[in-house]
Amino acid sequence: MKHLFGKSWLTMIYVFLYIPIVTLVVYSFNASPLVTVWSAFTLKWYPAVVHDSELVGGLILSLKVALLSGLISIVFGTFTAFALVRYRKFTGRTFLASMANAPLVMPDVIVGLSLLLMLISVQRWTGFPDRGMFTILLGHALVGTAYATVVIMSRLREIDTRLEEAAMDLGCKPFQVFALVTLPLIAPALVSALLLTFTLSFDDVVLSAFLSGPGSTTLPLVIFSRARLGLNPSINAVAAIIIAVVSMVVIASSLYQARAERRRQREVNEAYAQTN
Amino acid sequence: MAAVKDDVVLEDLLRIDGLIKVFDGSVRAVDNVSLTVAKGEIFALLGSSGCGKSTLLRMLAGFETPTAGRIYLSGKDITDLPPYQRPINMMFQSYALFPHLNVWDNVAFGLRRDGMPKDELAERVESMLKLVQLGKFAKRKPHQLSGGQQQRVALARSLAKRPKLLLLDEPLGALDKKLRESTQLELVNIIEQVGVTCVLVTHDQEEAMTMASRIAVMNEGYFLQIGTPDEIYETPNSRLVADFIGNVNIFEGEVVEDEADHVTVRCPECLHYVGHGITGTPGMAVGVALRPEKIHLSREQPDKPHNWCAGDVADIAYFGAHTTYHLTLVTGMTLKVQQPNLTRHSGQGLTWGDRIYAHWSQDAMVVLTQ
Numbered sequence A: 001m002k003h004l005f006g007k008s009w010l011t012m013i014y015v016f017l018y019i020p021i022v023t024l025v026v027y028s029f030n031a032s033p034l035v036t037v038w039s040a041f042t043l044k045w046y047p048a049v050v051h052d053s054e055l056v057g058g059l060i061l062s063l064k065v066a067l068l069s070g071l072i073s074i075v076f077g078t079f080t081a082f083a084l085v086r087y088r089k090f091t092g093r094t095f096l097a098s099m100a101n102a103p104l105v106m107p108d109v110i111v112g113l114s115l116l117l118m119l120i121s122v123q124r125w126t127g128f129p130d131r132g133m134f135t136i137l138l139g140h141a142l143v144g145t146a147y148a149t150v151v152i153m154s155r156l157r158e159i160d161t162r163l164e165e166a167a168m169d170l171g172c173k174p175f176q177v178f179a180l181v182t183l184p185l186i187a188p189a190l191v192s193a194l195l196l197t198f199t200l201s202f203d204d205v206v207l208s209a210f211l212s213g214p215g216s217t218t219l220p221l222v223i224f225s226r227a228r229l230g231l232n233p234s235i236n237a238v239a240a241i242i243i244a245v246v247s248m249v250v251i252a253s254s255l256y257q258a259r260a261e262r263r264r265q266r267e268v269n270e271a272y273a274q275t276n
Numbered sequence B: 001m002a003a004v005k006d007d008v009v010l011e012d013l014l015r016i017d018g019l020i021k022v023f024d025g026s027v028r029a030v031d032n033v034s035l036t037v038a039k040g041e042i043f044a045l046l047g048s049s050g051c052g053k054s055t056l057l058r059m060l061a062g063f064e065t066p067t068a069g070r071i072y073l074s075g076k077d078i079t080d081l082p083p084y085q086r087p088i089n090m091m092f093q094s095y096a097l098f099p100h101l102n103v104w105d106n107v108a109f110g111l112r113r114d115g116m117p118k119d120e121l122a123e124r125v126e127s128m129l130k131l132v133q134l135g136k137f138a139k140r141k142p143h144q145l146s147g148g149q150q151q152r153v154a155l156a157r158s159l160a161k162r163p164k165l166l167l168l169d170e171p172l173g174a175l176d177k178k179l180r181e182s183t184q185l186e187l188v189n190i191i192e193q194v195g196v197t198c199v200l201v202t203h204d205q206e207e208a209m210t211m212a213s214r215i216a217v218m219n220e221g222y223f224l225q226i227g228t229p230d231e232i233y234e235t236p237n238s239r240l241v242a243d244f245i246g247n248v249n250i251f252e253g254e255v256v257e258d259e260a261d262h263v264t265v266r267c268p269e270c271l272h273y274v275g276h277g278i279t280g281t282p283g284m285a286v287g288v289a290l291r292p293e294k295i296h297l298s299r300e301q302p303d304k305p306h307n308w309c310a311g312d313v314a315d316i317a318y319f320g321a322h323t324t325y326h327l328t329l330v331t332g333m334t335l336k337v338q339q340p341n342l343t344r345h346s347g348q349g350l351t352w353g354d355r356i357y358a359h360w361s362q363d364a365m366v367v368l369t370q
Helices: A002-027 A045-051 A053-086 A093-105 A108-126 A133-158 A161-169 A174-202 A206-211 A219-229 A233-275 B053-061 B103-113 B118-131 B147-159 B177-194 B205-211 B229-234 B239-244
Strands: B012-023 B027-038 B042-046 B068-073 B088-091 B165-169 B197-202 B214-219 B222-227 B249-258 B263-266 B271-274 B285-290 B296-298 B308-318 B322-329 B334-340 B355-359 B365-368
Touching: A002 A233, A045 A053, A045 A233, A053 A093, A053 A133, A053 A174, A053 A219, A053 A233, A093 A133, A108 A133, A108 A206, A133 A174, A133 A206, A161 A174, A161 B088, A206 A219, A219 A233, B012 B053, B012 B197, B027 B053, B027 B068, B027 B197, B027 B222, B042 B053, B042 B205, B053 B088, B053 B165, B053 B197, B088 B147, B103 B118, B103 B147, B118 B147, B118 B177, B147 B165, B147 B177, B177 B205, B197 B205, B205 B229, B214 B229, B214 B239, B222 B229, B222 B239, B239 B249, B239 B285, B239 B365, B271 B365, B308 B334, B322 B355
Parallel strands: B042 B197, B042 B214, B088 B165, B165 B197
Antiparallel strands: B012 B027, B012 B068, B214 B222, B249 B263, B249 B285, B263 B271, B285 B365, B296 B355, B308 B322, B308 B355, B322 B334
């Protein structure tokens, strides 16, 4: 009885989580231009997406911003994390630590608004920057750096400092220690941080809404504005494409990880077999 | 084990001069330490944790900057050189092998930083791996090796650059007891084969005694005594050293007779006739150190005026090779006595509560004035 209850509870949760997504995908094959009424099966919305320059432009911009802000975030995140973990005492350490964490807890609306106000006054004084891709990138990198710092810091704390000392002992200058030992060891955290900040940037609406300018509309902004004017199934098609791509990436990466783990396990077993 | 040969002219390789390290403005981790280590020597820094031995080692490697004092290597002042410019390599506690590199690349790591030509590098790495008998493990990652194999990779890595001085930080601390004994000798063999001078840090006195040619016993940042293993064990210069190295019984008493070739010390337990002279005066308070294995037991009362006492067996611990008895003396002091089990069942007959006589020769004990 208890067993049955647990199972049905789990099923309900899955249904609640995935029914909207399934519906979304199913309705991308709906012939009717109304999102809520099913008429017949069609594939016409998919070619329509490709010819919808606003959607395609938004997607390209979103991808560019997500990738660039992800890369900027992990670079600055690594610096910040390194300073906070490796140097226990320096003036302004507490200040830096709280500043690095502030964007995590600050509501996006506040961050977006304050950035916007700042950028407007900077633009008034210097004539730069115009609102557009650059300003969106700035906002996303700001928040992304905070997330990246947290992820990289936790990995950096786990690394045995004796490894870095050993490298120095064997003739590495401080920069070489970082490049040859620290960086390879935190690489998994860098990948996680990149994926995280990429995703955060890719689906951000609030910051982009504040910071975008004419001609620089990210995909979430396009979808959001269309939702207000009345959706059409081409949005469903876009969503279905994104879901398909994301699923493929996730499946491929877990397959790869499983294979690497199996290979590692096999090597360990071989090693022990040869020792005995 | 690794006694320095007398006929070799010893040349100082390492000289430490008045080294001091103060942490946080007040903690004196290393307190005015001076030392010379001869070429080819294996020198052990022995002490309990927190005695400053690791800090001293880290200053030699260059990871800590001394507050005062200088370090000379082959006459050259290296105190201000960063670790990567010192001809010194270190084998770290728990080895610190690079987990992302295989055995071959771990050993080659230091040589690559020197920009050694490819063929020479390959040759050196091969010979190092051969030295530690890990040739067929070259492509393994550290996590695919057992503890003993990792230890040997760490050794090969620290020897690969042919350092003038090799530092070993608790070299066998991560191995289990059985493996440790065989590895100790193997490690000494390799170090002697290479001929590198070596400073090792350990808290394990057995490890220090088997491996080192000289030992410095450290306490609270300074050296209590420096000497060969047998000097440290047989003629400790203070109660602290006697107590730290091995087991010891210390009788407290005062000198009643002080001659050039012997002293007599009166203790509440018994009268000690010690067969060596001391620098002291009659009436001075001293300690008499007596090792448990230098005491004999008998059921009959010995017929000599000194160097024996009576006690009741309070505890018996059977170790296989020997048995340790704890005798309670009339004063309440516990006397530890170790008897070799020369024949099977040799300890039979003695049991808890038995009255027994412990006696020893005049050369068994050492008078401690500090």
